[in-house]
Amino acid sequence: xxxxxxxxxxxxxxxxxxxxxxxxxxxxxxxxxxxxxxxxxxxxxxxxxxxxxxxxxxxxxxxxxxxxxxxxxxxxxxxxxxxxxxxxxxxxxxxxxxxxxxxxxxxxxxxxxxxxxxxxxxxxxxxxxxxxxxxxx
Numbered sequence: 001x002x003x004x005x006x007x008x009x010x011x012x013x014x015x016x017x018x019x020x021x022x023x024x025x026x027x028x029x030x031x032x033x034x035x036x037x038x039x040x041x042x043x044x045x046x047x048x049x050x051x052x053x054x055x056x057x058x059x060x061x062x063x064x065x066x067x068x069x070x071x072x073x074x075x076x077x078x079x080x081x082x083x084x085x086x087x088x089x090x091x092x093x094x095x096x097x098x099x100x101x102x103x104x105x106x107x108x109x110x111x112x113x114x115x116x117x118x119x120x121x122x123x124x125x126x127x128x129x130x131x132x133x134x135x136x137x
Contacts, residue, residue, distance in 0.1 A: 011090045013051035014038035014135060015069065017098040019116060024136060025098055025105070026122065027058060028113040035129040036093075047071065047092035059114065060106035069096040093135045
């Protein structure tokens with residue numbers, strides 16, 4: 001990459017929703033890519049505000065269920081393993097224990113499916129977001 005090229009950096013908030021069985025809630029979009037719930041941070045939003053908005057939009061999660069979410073760190077990298085270096089994502093990763101039932105989640109917006117996966121399944125999945133694999137390590 002030449003120094004004159006411009007990198008596009010997309011900040012986002014993502015949620016590790018861990019169940020009591022040590023599985024994680026993952027979501028699939030219209031292209032079938034599995035990912036963690038969450039999405040982009042809009043101008044003027046804090047990472048937590050974006051998390052609450054996105055998880056409510058995608059899964060219908062009541063914001064009060066996220067009051068114990070805490071930021072566990074950030075990760076960055078190519079948006080997907082196949083992307084060129086010109087698109088990077090910076091994820092603010094929050095964690096919360098999910099005590100509800102998977103069938104209580106209501107996929108909406110661009111979400112087409114919700115699945116519970118173990119860490120091992122997330123890392124081994126061929127169609128899982130590159131950054132989701134990093135976030136669950």
